[in-house]
Amino acid sequence: MNEIHTPAGNAVLVNALSSSMRSTLNGMESVPGLVRQVIEEGSWRNFTTPRGEQVTHTSFESFVTAKPTRGLGYSIDALVRLIADDDETISLVAEQLGRTVADLQQQSLSAEPIDAVQEPLWRDPSDDLEAASRAEEPSLDLANPVDRDALELRTVGKSGGWVWALKVARNVELSRGEGGQESDRRGAVDGSSVEKVSPAEFARRIGWATPRVMRYYRAWEKGVEKHGLPGFDQLKPGVDVVLPDAKTWAECFTAGRVNPDRAEALVAGAKEAGISVRKVIYAAGSPGAMKAAILADASTAEAARTALLERARNDGELRVALARTIARDPVFRKESAVEARKAERAEYVRHVADEGRVRTPAGQTLELPSKAREKAAKLLAVVDDPQATPEAVAEAYETVQMLTTQIVEADPDVQLREQRTRFSKALSTTAKSIQAIDPDDLAAVADDELRTKLTELQRQVNDLAALVVDEKPTHLRAV
Known part of the structure; x- marks a missing residue:
């Protein structure tokens, strides 16, 4: 129920449903769809009877069981069948x-046959001269095919679906202004020279809201795009065309105020997921209920989280929005840092276990001994556990680090290369830092503290240089 319709507009759906149910006691193909529309648009709550009486129901059951024309005149069991x-x-x-589907279905199986409980329904107003005369109160000209379609939608609307859409499509022109209502009604009975009317004017004649007319127009x-229906410029008031199968209606019609572009995406998403189109559109149209x-x-919440992440993988703007939200919120930022560290450490352990090799701090790649491989495999089970805590992953990571240290210390040559690389990196870093100092800037701001630090640094460098030159390189192996 996305908008409030007038009682006369609601009567279109109610009368269409009642007429279809009367047409066959086993139910026409259009009955389920009309029941859905009556519920979705809330038409059962407040409508006008063919005799001009206004009816209000506070429960759906009273609407179904009330005698015609104030209701459908059916039992719940008959409707379910x-x-x-x-x-x-x-x-x-x-x-x-407020009942379960299983309960309804079980009860309907043991109920009396429909013929035994069904009361005669009211006559179709199109066959009732008295009712038809009252339906002309909006000053509709029945010699005009536009007004005839409006009258049918206003009173009975026998078929719904594509038939209703055709009546809108052949009588409505978006570019037509709101003036000249009387001139719009002039023309031949076959519609050959009858002018179309604006959506608002057609809505006025039917007793609908304009957005409701536009839903059928869209x-x-x-249908033009998907099923090759004639374009609007090929349609004339009063002229019928071949319509698609009724099963295609749900692909093109969107109940409620849903943007056409959004509706198309929602329909595609529903088909991909194998879910009812109407359920998906309902969910999208009820953000408050969804929240x-x-x-x-x-x-x-878990389903929403999963869907949000799946969408974010292909939606750059959404990824940025999520990242920005996490970065700005202290709680999320802290948890994100913890989980990021956990993920990095888990990935490191996983890589070591899968490859059977470790990389030392100095950049050497070493093969794991068989026992170390077995231990790494056990650690892999720990980090792959979805319920693993950050502490458990950290412990596994530190164990792999310890295995790496043991491998380095067990081989003197590997240890020598590791130490040499570490010293080389330290000296290179120091050299880069010194080279980054501008001598002129240093001289301009130097004080006693800076001079002392620079002198001490020079002494340490000289001592290290003298040690390397005077002593054998093998002495560097001592840690």
């Missing part, structure tokens, strides 16, 4: 009644 092959519609009915627009479910239910 009419929609038995449509799981989505049964779910919607169960939700309205559905036809999608409440995520906050209240852990499984819903």
Whole structure:
């Protein structure tokens, strides 16, 4: 129920459903779809009867069981049997009644046959001269095919779906202004020279809201693209065309105020996931309800988290937004740092266990002995555990580091290369730092403390140089 319709507009859906149910006691193909629309748009709550009486229901059950024309005149069990092959519609009915689907289905199996409980429904207003005369109160000209379609939608609307979309598509022109309503009604009965009307004007004649008319207009627009329907410029008031299969309707029609581009993406997403299109659109159209479910239910929150991450992998803007949120929030920032360190350490352990090699701090790649490989495999099981704590991963990481140290210390040649590389890196770093000092800047700001530090540094460098020159290189092996 995305918008409030007028009682007369709601009557279109209610009368269409009642008419379809009357047409066959086993249920027409259109009945489940009409039941869905009546529930989705809330038409059952407040509508006008063909005799001009306004009816209000506070429960869906009272709407179903009330005698015509104030309701459908059916038992709940009979209604369930009419929609038995449509799981989505049964779910919607169960939700309205506050019952489970299984309960409804079980009860309907043991109920009396539909013929035994069904009362005669009211006559179709299009066959009732008295009702038809009252339907002309909006000053509709029945010689005009535009007004005839408006009258049918206003009173009965027998088929719904593509039939309704055709009536909108052939009578509505977006570029037409709101003026000249009377001139819009002039023309031949076959519609050959009848002018189309604006969406707002057609909505006024039907008793709908303009956005509701536009939903059917957009559905036809999608049908042109997907099913090769005639374009709007090829349609004339009163002229029928061949329509697609009723099963294609859900692909093109979007209930509620959903942007067409959003609707197309939602339909594609529903098909990919194998989920009902209507359920997906409902979820997208109810952000407040979605947020409440995520906050209240852990499984819903987990589904939302998974979906958000999947989308973020292909959505750069979303990734940036998530990263920015985490970086700005102290709680998220701290947890993110902990998890990042945990992930890095786990990846290191995983790499060592998979490759059977370690890389020393000096950059040497060493093969793991067989016992060390066995131990690394056990550590891999620890870090791959989804429930592993940061402390457990840190311990596994430190154990691998210890294995690396043991391998280095067990081989004198490896230890010598490791020490030599470490000393070389330290000297290179020191040299780069000294080279970065501008002599002129240093001389301009030097004080006694800086001079003392520089003199001490020079002494240490001289001592190390003298040690290397005067002593044998092998002495460097002592740690």
